[in-house]
Amino acid sequence: GGSQAGRTTSGGSSRGETGAGGRWWRCGEGGHRVPVPTDPDVEALPRGGFRCRLCQVSAANRPSLVEHLRGKKHRRLRSLRAERRAQEQRSLFVSGFARGTSGTELAEYFGAFGEVAAVVMDKEKGAYAIVELRDAAGRERALAEPQHGLSGHRLRVRPREEKVFAYGRPGRGPRREPLGPGRLEQALCQASDVDSQMSQLVGLLELSEDERRVRHLLVTLFQEVFTEFFPGCAVVPFGSSVNGFDTRGCDLDLLLDLELTKSLQASTRDAPGAGSGSGAEDSILSDIDLAVTPAPEVLELVATVLRRCVPGVRRVRAVPTARRPVVKFCHKQSGLVGDISVDNRLALLNTRFLQLCAEADERVRPLVYAVRLWAKQQGNPSGGGPLLNNYALTLLVLFFLQTRSTGRSISGDEDRAVVAGWDCSFPRDVASLEPSTNTESSLLAKFFHVFGDFDFTGQVISLREGQALPLPPPTAPETGDALKLGPLNLQDPFELNHNVAANVNEKTASRFGRCCRDAAKYCRSLQYRRKSSKGRAWGLTRLFQPGAVEPGAASAGAFLISIPLDGAGSSSQQLCQEPGGRGPWFWEVCDAIAFILRDVLKCSCTAGKPPRAPREESELPVDSAPSEELPTESDTEEPSVAEPSSVGSKRHLPEVTNGTTLPAKKRPRTNVPDEAANWSCAIWHRVWTGRRRVRRQLQQGDSPEGPDGDSLELEQKVSEAIVQQEGTEQPLQPLLRFEASARAASTRREMRVLLRLVPSPVPPSPLFRDFFHFLRSFLPATVRRRLGQEPTGCPDAQDGGDGEVFSTS
Incomplete structure (x- = not known):
């Protein structure tokens, strides 16, 4: 520790020393040196401990770690890992x-490039094989061959993927560590480029x-x-x-296929002399005819078997009331949920x-x-779930690939x-599909x-036709039923009268398009394409952070809330007459924001200072400068009010009344717009948790002092009730502190105000993220209601369900 070159244990057999390449530990009588901190398998723990990632073993101190590194178990696993890596470097994916x-045919073919050690076939689908050669030179000769063919089929040959070596403890498989946001961000930031991030994801x-x-x-x-x-039945997984x-x-997701069971039951019943010796008579089907039994009764029978057996x-x-009736269950030991x-x-064909x-x-x-992960992180303000379900997002990706012809043509x-x-x-x-010669990259940015x-x-959107069809779509010939239309229309490729996105409302569809535009703009920046040299969020890492890629977010530490103003109130009419986005309407919106924070949510709000001006543009880091975005035509659609100057551009100094110019040192540069409002806020109570439950109790109360039809007054009473439940005395320290600044923003599509939240301290705590998720959906609706741009009312979904989803408890 400190400047001490080493220390001696009680036995005197181990001594630490510092070398040119880092710290080492000299062990035993032989005195060989073992690298400790520089070993990639060793992870330093708090309070002087260590952990071996390879063996999943923790050591309390350095001597214990050294003994483990010299042990048989660690050396055996290192040898096994080296052997696996050598096999990967000699193997081909075919x-x-x-x-x-057969594997013999593949071995005979690749034997022309070198001696084949082993061939491992895909047992489930027979779609691929791993061919291991005796030496790496044989693999290189096979990879150098421009084209491979076997029995009239063109083979696809590439190097075998190198996988991370994982050690499995005896008696149980290796358990994966929970993939939290921090671990995901850490893993993706270590990649070299965006394509590597996507593969690693x-x-x-x-x-x-x-x-x-x-x-x-199972x-x-x-x-x-x-x-x-059910004799003859088949349990088939899908989905x-x-x-x-x-x-x-x-x-x-499981399908209980009873077709063969029905056939066996019918043949047993019709067979002459059928009696109690048959399998059907001895089973639960002795008194049940599956061919005529209603589906709800069959489901109840399946549920009974699951419960008891x-x-x-x-x-x-x-x-039974679901679109596809199912029996839901949960497996206790594995924690799996299924139906x-x-x-x-149809689901089997879809799979x-x-x-x-x-x-x-x-x-x-x-x-x-x-x-999928991007849509999940963006979230649906009305329910806390993803913007679209996974099946709809997958079909959108496949349709996008169809239009760009990047994948193989299904022909x-x-x-x-x-x-x-x-x-x-x-x-x-x-193998029967037509190969594609398109090797286009940057598909994610083009998707957005x-x-x-x-x-x-x-x-x-029709995947069967491979194009977008005009409304109304043709009626499905199989059933004659028309497709249910809505704000987002995505036709199932098999069941043509099924709109996969039928449950998407207008607000969610509009939000999906807006989030795609924001993500597309971020994907044009250097922050997306270039790895940060200072360990900051870049590429997919920042894309998956909620609110981090919305217009105006100069850093990942900023949380933005967009307040669109497109209602029918007087403020919006005045707004349309002021295309510059400046005027009394902006301060009216700011007053509404302050009212919601101070009077409705019971936050302490004081007039704050403008956000600290950034360093001079020449000093801005490469990976966080807002001017890194590449200029495109769509950039003119983004907020045009008081945008910061581009790097390297010249400014004309303003003239004073005597015709001279002010010196540059007296004019500090700032990225704060002229029309901006700033507050310093503190939150003392968890007013964002349980709002729906408290609101329902107040609405059902019989007290004459109960809330009337004013929705904002009702929200005030909800906050007051939550404060009373936590205790009327104010805590010594607030739960959260943050700076808020609002500025006007205009696009070709809409007029809006952007509210920027900067938590203190940085990085933000999980509690602040919960509050931000609530405020992102609650604030725009209540501000618009305050301005008279939306009808009054208290939709239960505005706080994200029960509000409990935002609680860390």
């Missing part, structure tokens, strides 16, 4: 061969091999149990677990189609994972299939650009 191709979010194994075991358990009651876009914690299953309930349906064969799309182009999965030999009257024909083999200006209300 796909595109015909189904039924898939590995961070997808299911691990152990998680897949647990799901497979499906096997269900199959064994249900076969006892996110197996369609190629799985994520941690995704539901386990499947170990570890709990919280079982049938949902079982008995009539959803196979998504598998085909994921295998057709290796860029599909990273793009889907990135868009191979089709396998005819008709399910429930719908034509579900599409190719099943990736396309859907930022897309006319969702005037068109129907």
Whole structure:
């Protein structure tokens, strides 16, 4: 410690010393030196402890760590990891061969490039194989070959993906650490470019091999149990677990296929001399005819079997009123949540189609994972969920790829299939698809650009046609039912009368387009394309932070709330007459903001100072300067009020009355607009939690002093009730402190005010993030209501459900 060169343990056999390359530890009588802090497998812990990442073992001090590094277990795992890496460097990933191709055929083909050590085939789908050669030179010769072919099929050959070595403890699989925002940000910031971030994102979010194994075991358990009651049935997984876009914690969707059971039951009943010896008579079906039993009764029967006969299953309930009736359940030991349906064969075809799309182009999965996580982080203010559901986002990505022709064209030999009257024909083999020569990059930025200006209300997105169709769409020929139209119209590729985004309201559709425009603008900046040299958020990391890429956010520490003003009130009429975005209307909006913060939410608000002016432009860091955005035509659509000057541009000094100019040192530069209001705010109570529950209690009260029809007065009483529940005495220190500044902003599409929140201290605490998520949806609606631009009323969804979702408790 300190300047001390080393220290001696009680035994005197170990001594620390400092070398030119960092700290070392001399051990044992032999005195060999072991690098401790510089070892990538060693992680320093607080209070002088260490942790071995390779063995997942903690050591209390340096001597204990050194003993572990010299132990057999650590040396064995290091040797095993080196062996695995050597295998990866000698192996090839091969796909595109015909189904039924054996490992011997592949070994004979690649034997021309070098001796083949082993061939590992994909047992589930037979879509790929790992070919390991004896030496790396043979692999390089195979990779240098421009084209490979086997039995008339063109092979796709690439290096085997290098995976992180994970040690599994005996008796149990290696458990993944929870993927929190901090760990995700840390992992993505270490990547070299955005493409590497997107590839790494898939590995961070997808299911691990152990998680897949647990799901497979659970499906096997269900199959064994249900076969006892429904002879000939099949339990088939579908959906996110197996369609190629799985994520941690995704539901386990199962189909209980009873078609063969119905056939066996009918044949047993019609067979002469059928008696009690048959399997159907001995099962639960002895008094039930599945062919004529209503679906709700079958669901209740399935739920009964789950409750009484499947170990570890709990919280079982049938949902016959759902669009696809299911039985929901939860598995106690694994924590998996899932559902079982008995009539959803379309989902199996849908799953196979998504598998085909994921295998057709290796860029599909990273793009889907990135868009899904972005939509989840942006959130839906009315419910706290993502902007769109995962299936709708996946179809949007596939449609985007269709329009850009980046993926393979689904035009191979089709396998005819008709399910429930719908034509579900599409190719099943990736090798039969036409190859694509398009190697376009930066797909994520182009995705946001396309859907930022897309006319969702005037068109129907059709993946079957590969284009956007005008309204109204053609009636589905299979059923004659028309597609349910809404603010966002996305047609299911198989069930043509199903609008995948039918539950999206107008506000959510508008918000989705606005978030796409904001993300597209951020993707044009250097902060997105260039890695920060100072360890700041960049690329996907900042894109996934809520509010960080909205217009005007110069740094990731700023939280922006956009207040659009497009109502029918007098203020909006005055606003339309002032295209510059300046005038009395702005101060009227600022008064409304101050009223909401001070009187409605009971915050302490005082007139604050303008935000600290940034350093001179020549000193601004490369990765945080607001002028890094590349100039495009769409930049003219963003806020045009008091934008900061571009780097390197000259300013004309203003003239005073005598015709001279002021010296530059007397005019500090600032990025604060002329029309701006600033407050210093403090929050003393959790007024954002449980608002719906308190509001409901006040509305149902019979007291004559109960709240009247004024919604703002009701919100005030809700805050007062929450304050009284926490105690009328003010705490010694506030829960949160932050600086707020508002400025006018105008675009070609709308007029609005941007409220910028800067928490103190920085980085913000999780409590501040909870408050910001609540305020982002609560403040715009109440401000507009204060200005008379929206009808009065207290929608329960304005605080994000029950308000409890924003609580850290």
